[in-house]
Amino acid sequence: MDINYQYSKKRGDFGRQPLFCEQGPQLCDSIAPDLAERRRYILRNPVHQFTQNTPSFSQHTINTIRAEYTNSGANHAEGGWPKDVNVTDPEATQRYRRKIEKDDNYIHCVMALSPGMEHYVLQNNAIDMYRSYYAEMAEAPPLERSSVRIVNICRETTHPPRRVRAICWHPDGGHQLAASYTYIDWDRRPLAPVHSLLWDTTSPQEPLLSVAAAGDAIMDMAYAPRAPHMLAAALLSGRVGVWDPRAGSAPVVLCPPHIAHRDMARRLLFIHSKSGQEFFSSGPDGVCKWWDMRNLNEVTDELIIDMVKSPTEPQNMATAFGASALEYEATIPSRFMVGTENGLIIGGNRKGKTAYEKLPARFDAHLGPVWSLERNPGFLKNFLSVGDWTARVWSEDCRESAILWTPPARHRYTAGAWSPTRLSLMLLVQFNGVLTCWDLLRRQQRPVLSAQLCPEPLLSIRMHETGTLAACGSQLGNIYVVEMSHNLAQTDKNDKALLTAMFERESKRERILESRLRELRLKQRQPAAGGASALALTTPAADLAAVTAQYAQTVRRELANL
Known part of the structure; x- marks a missing residue:
């Protein structure tokens, strides 16, 4: 069924045709400039404005508590067993092992794994695993990291x-x-x-x-x-x-x-x-x-x-x-x-x-x-x-x-x-x-x-x-x-044994030096045969000449022995 609706309207009610024309601006208000403020105005040309498009980040460091980690391993010597097999009973494990060895799948698995195992065994035979290589090189000391923190x-x-x-x-x-x-x-x-x-x-x-x-x-x-x-x-x-x-x-x-x-x-x-x-x-x-x-x-x-x-x-x-x-x-x-x-x-x-x-x-x-x-x-x-x-x-x-x-x-x-x-x-x-x-x-x-x-x-x-x-x-x-x-x-x-040896060695060295210095001081105090001290008999220039001649004589003797 069609639904229609008809309506009628007079042509005069449609509205008038718009007519456009050019017209000048209309002044609404006029405010005179302030001369005092005008004198203070300065034209800035050119104008520089900096912008940053990337986000800003800040960095801060803190002293946290040091965590210590260790690596440990486990030696897994016993394989996995079914729940109904008592692992501590040797007869039960042997009986289950014989049962598995008779299975055809076990034989096929062994045959499939044997080539790879043979390859790695031949690789190990190329190097003597029980020989110590580079034994003549000195062992490097372990790296110690010393640190203090507040x-x-x-x-x-x-x-x-x-x-x-x-x-x-x-x-x-x-x-x-x-x-x-x-x-x-x-x-x-x-x-x-x-x-x-x-x-x-x-x-x-x-x-x-x-x-x-x-x-x-x-x-x-x-x-x-x-x-x-x-x-x-x-x-x-x-x-x-x-x-x-x-x-x-x-x-x-x-x-x-x-x-x-x-x-x-x-x-x-x-x-x-x-x-x-x-x-x-x-x-x-x-x-x-x-x-x-x-x-x-x-x-x-x-x-x-x-x-x-x-x-x-x-x-x-x-x-x-x-x-x-x-x-x-x-x-x-x-x-x-x-x-x-x-x-x-x-x-x-x-x-x-x-x-x-x-x-x-x-x-x-x-x-x-x-x-x-x-x-x-x-x-x-x-x-x-x-x-x-x-x-x-x-x-x-x-x-x-x-x-x-x-x-x-x-x-x-x-x-x-x-x-x-x-x-x-x-x-x-x-x-x-x-x-x-x-x-x-x-x-x-x-x-x-x-x-x-x-x-x-x-x-x-x-x-x-x-x-x-x-x-x-x-x-x-x-x-x-x-x-x-x-x-x-x-x-x-x-450390204690090494520190004991070091203290004893340095103490012995100082005692030897002290005894030598006492001997030198004693010789300086002893008068010579003429009544004057041995130190006053020779002048510094004569001492230097004597030491120079002794050194040259020693060098010539060593060169002659070569």
């Missing part, structure tokens, strides 16, 4: 920044440490707050505790080995005190001023005793004082660091040497060592009855103050000293010269320490913020590793008892906790 930074926010004077780790082997900070002028007056801080290196955002004595800066700190909750400190005023961090930031006890040091107490160390609460301190006044934490109202012993020439000669405070470093080893309870501001190292013995016996050894170590002094943990006769621009390793048997020393550095060394686990490794910090690791068994002319920890000077270093961590204090109050790689923290099985 795991945490303990930042001190006091303004103006204070230098890290000393660092000590908690004796329980954890991650806590105590640090003393000072900022004093030439007159030894504090110019900044005098409190010291206790840190947890696993969360260095905030210190655990702040300890201080009223208006007195702390110069050195040490934990009691048998009472880890007790902390002893040496103060700028010359006094010593004891803190208990559990009781707060105030000192538990301070020694009276009349028995304190005459100058500041610069260094403090605990000694081996039955109670484990005795320590000794020293400073620029040239006196070592022994204390007991249970009674700081009096000193238990006192010794002036003045070396006398005879047992009857009295000591004098006016000629005493100011102490800049102390050293004590618990396995040698009666002996200690003092590094002085004059560059000397003086060995002490508390068992001596006179001052002459109490200070028996003297070493002319450095040109300036001795900043660090520490015995090797495995070789107690050898000790490390740091001063001026060198670090030296000494032996108690050789007092005139060190047995090992580093080349003079461009920036002076400020502190050093031995590794407690790797006996041949010593760590040194420099005034330019560089940490250097010296391994005496690998090389002695330059360090095995140098790391720029910070732009400011590094002033102190203390090793953790595990040997993997080291805390380095800077001039701006930052403590950098550094982790060392495995080859720098662990010792090899032959």
Whole structure:
């Protein structure tokens, strides 16, 4: 069925025809220009506009925890068996093996695999598998990658920044440490707050505790080995005190001023005793004082660091040497060592009855103050000293010269320490913020590793008892906790024997040189037959001519023997 619809409309309703014509613009409004603004307008021609079509990226590096991977293999000696076969029963496995060997598919598989197997067997016969080839070539040493990384930074926010004077780790082997900070002028007056801080290196955002004595800066700190909750400190005023961090930031006890040091107490160390609460301190006044934490109202012993020439000669405070470093080893309870501001190292013995016996050894170590002094943990006769621009390793048997020393550095060394686990490794910090690791068994002319920890000077270093961590204090109050790689923290099985041989060889060489120098000095003192010394009989020009003639005669003799 069709659907249609019709409609009608008049022609007049369709609309008119549009007629277009040209017509000029019509002005709507006119705004006159501002002459003041017009004078300030400057036409820029040409116009340069930079565009960047590529996306922008930024690069950031982080120090992540190193992951260690190992490759291990398994020796698969037994093949796969069905579930109904007991592998541990020899009769069951033999019975199943005979059943498979009778199968036709097994024979076809063996015949198909035999050509390939024969090919590889003939290849193995071309080379003797049991012969050692290239045995005359030296074995290449394994490649060791030494590295250190900063795991945490303990930042001190006091303004103006204070230098890290000393660092000590908690004796329980954890991650806590105590640090003393000072900022004093030439007159030894504090110019900044005098409190010291206790840190947890696993969360260095905030210190655990702040300890201080009223208006007195702390110069050195040490934990009691048998009472880890007790902390002893040496103060700028010359006094010593004891803190208990559990009781707060105030000192538990301070020694009276009349028995304190005459100058500041610069260094403090605990000694081996039955109670484990005795320590000794020293400073620029040239006196070592022994204390007991249970009674700081009096000193238990006192010794002036003045070396006398005879047992009857009295000591004098006016000629005493100011102490800049102390050293004590618990396995040698009666002996200690003092590094002085004059560059000397003086060995002490508390068992001596006179001052002459109490200070028996003297070493002319450095040109300036001795900043660090520490015995090797495995070789107690050898000790490390740091001063001026060198670090030296000494032996108690050789007092005139060190047995090992580093080349003079461009920036002076400020502190050093031995590794407690790797006996041949010593760590040194420099005034330019560089940490250097010296391994005496690998090389002695330059360090095995140098790391720029910070732009400011590094002033102190203390090793953790595990040997993997080291805390380095800077001039701006930052403590950098550094982790060392495995080859720098662990010792090899032959290292101790090699280090023993090296120390003995170098000590023997120095003893031979010392005896030769003594002989030369003795010959110079002996007068000649005419009454004048043998050195004064010949002039330098005559000596040079005689040596030249002797050298020429020796050369002619050697040429004649050829």
